[in-house]
Amino acid sequence: MTDPAATEPLLATLWRMPADKDDQVVAARATLAEVADIADVSISTVSKVLNGRPGVSDETRAKIEGLLQQQGYARRQSSTGPAALIDVLVWEIDSTWAVELIAGVERVAREHGLGMVVSGTQDRKSADPRWLDAVLARRPVGVLLVGAELPDAPRRVLQSRQVPVVTIDQGGHAHPSEHSVGSADWSGAFQATRHLIDLGHRRIGIVTGPDDMIASVARLSGFRAAVEAAGLPLPPEYVRRGEFHHRDGLEHGGALLELPEPPTAVFASNDLQALGVYEAARSHGVRIPEQLSVVGYDDLKAASWVSPALTTIRVPLAEMADQATRLLVRLRDEPDFAVSHIDLATTLVVRQSTAAPAEAAGGPDPVTP
Amino acid sequence: MTDPAATEPLLATLWRMPADKDDQVVAARATLAEVADIADVSISTVSKVLNGRPGVSDETRAKIEGLLQQQGYARRQSSTGPAALIDVLVWEIDSTWAVELIAGVERVAREHGLGMVVSGTQDRKSADPRWLDAVLARRPVGVLLVGAELPDAPRRVLQSRQVPVVTIDQGGHAHPSEHSVGSADWSGAFQATRHLIDLGHRRIGIVTGPDDMIASVARLSGFRAAVEAAGLPLPPEYVRRGEFHHRDGLEHGGALLELPEPPTAVFASNDLQALGVYEAARSHGVRIPEQLSVVGYDDLKAASWVSPALTTIRVPLAEMADQATRLLVRLRDEPDFAVSHIDLATTLVVRQSTAAPAEAAGGPDPVTP
DNA sequence: CTGAAAGCGCTTACAG
């Protein structure tokens, strides 16, 4: 059985051509008998290994365990269809941002009698293989990606098992072949920047999100468009790359204030960063909004609690969660439902963190570091 | 077969006495053969009904469907035991407080290869019956209650199905027969109050949580103990009942500041309330900490972002989640593990929201409403 | 340690 040619016909039996009118090749799972055949042992022995029973030599056991793993052996499939579960994969599960989405998904899932399995990931772009295995074993109604992305390989695996995937907040442009629910990032950023310009600001800085996130790129782009449309300069040192974290605002906010010619307003790409800018301003003795205007993005609850209350772009997180979850439920009932990209509108919420610049001409005196 | 006596022995076969050394009676599910027997039809016919196949008369179909329902027929049980899931029931899922616990539970669950199913409830004390049904169908490793309580009936149902329950943050005193992980609420509140007294405050108000939550009662009690130990007066109007919400701080904070003799310091029973007190102080033109000291409870991330940064009691939420989840995993392996109550220590985090009162003797002038 | 054989719960093609 170490002769590769010998296993050839056996492997072939693992792929069956079912008597299918659609003339479609479907991957059939391996049975105990097939694994036993490949391993050259009896079905009984494979059964013992599978159930952890004694009476099998270590050598045989190891060989069979390897084969079960390799062949992706799964017990007799219950013909009950998918479990009443939705799997949610969340990037940075403890972010205030993720919470509002999770709460929204839970509410709609509950309405439909579905449980919500939540998994976190620190790595936005690659799925833990154990996560994928767990999802396949659970056979959920569908998978919701919140801020996370899925590489092609696991994406195809899910597709082949008829597990639909919906992405939330990718700006709706990431995978054209994939269902997504996002918000109007570009125009939200444009509105925010426009608001600052209308107040009379001429020197406006930005703290961006990671440049490999569509939402973040779209916000920067909307910002640039508004600045350019107004004919304002945008020195490169006014554009600071961040990671959507509080500390970005603290660090880059400080750096901006220490420039020889600091901006009179800062557009933070999310509220957390905006709160970081607050802290930087505080430690530099700069008053908001008198000496520095700040606009955030998201409209987290905290945005209205801080002082001064934060002017920001409201992202309809609850509604996005709602739409995405309903889409998943719909895909369960109509698997061939056309691929859809939904972008919900964002709105500017003006509070106390923005005002006209101190001097329409020169701006505040440079701050001494 | 409408003669009740005739069904008697057949019903009896639904309860089998397995060849069990423990001499335990175990409820066995009905098989197709048994249902067929009761219905007086062949197994084939029952199988057809079960799978919605044609070739069965409406009458026979109706009879069999009724019996399948009545006998609680379930397909062949996968002999795999409980699913690789933990069920978490969360009170107010979108509270900042719940998030940190959920994130902590997810991390430990993942470590153990377990998925985390999250359900929310707005009603802290009664479980949705659909939730209970879903949990029983999922057969999770265990149930974690986060801020939620379970009435006796569902509690007994879970117990009878060997689904262990662990409660997080009930102060560890709610159900003596139940596993719980809490934190030292009484001594945390005592520390916080003691801190204010040490700074020289003599008039200290409190915004409490709901008086049917142990955590909240314990905090009030710790507060009282510290005030009394210092021989300070505690007028009834200094004790304001809240619900652990931001608006409690806003409303009661305002009410306290409008008293003829307002307190010089406020102990808020959680950080959200403390931020509400901030807002009340702001709208009354009262400066923190110069004119009013504020202490919170929880140490949410936002506590260090606000200005002035909030002095608070740190509750080890991540560690509590960790302990509770590990306890559940342990209960899976040792169902008879002794009931345990773990209370983790809390610590005082001194930031900028507390200072000595303006006038050691009289305090600030009463604020005009 | 190994596997042939009996058996369980279920499905399905087919005879009546």
Place this chain on the structure above:
DNA sequence: CTGAAAGCGCTTACAG
């Protein structure tokens, strides 16, 4: 419309 019989995937008591 109904059911006897063959068969599938798996488990288990037991012979070698």
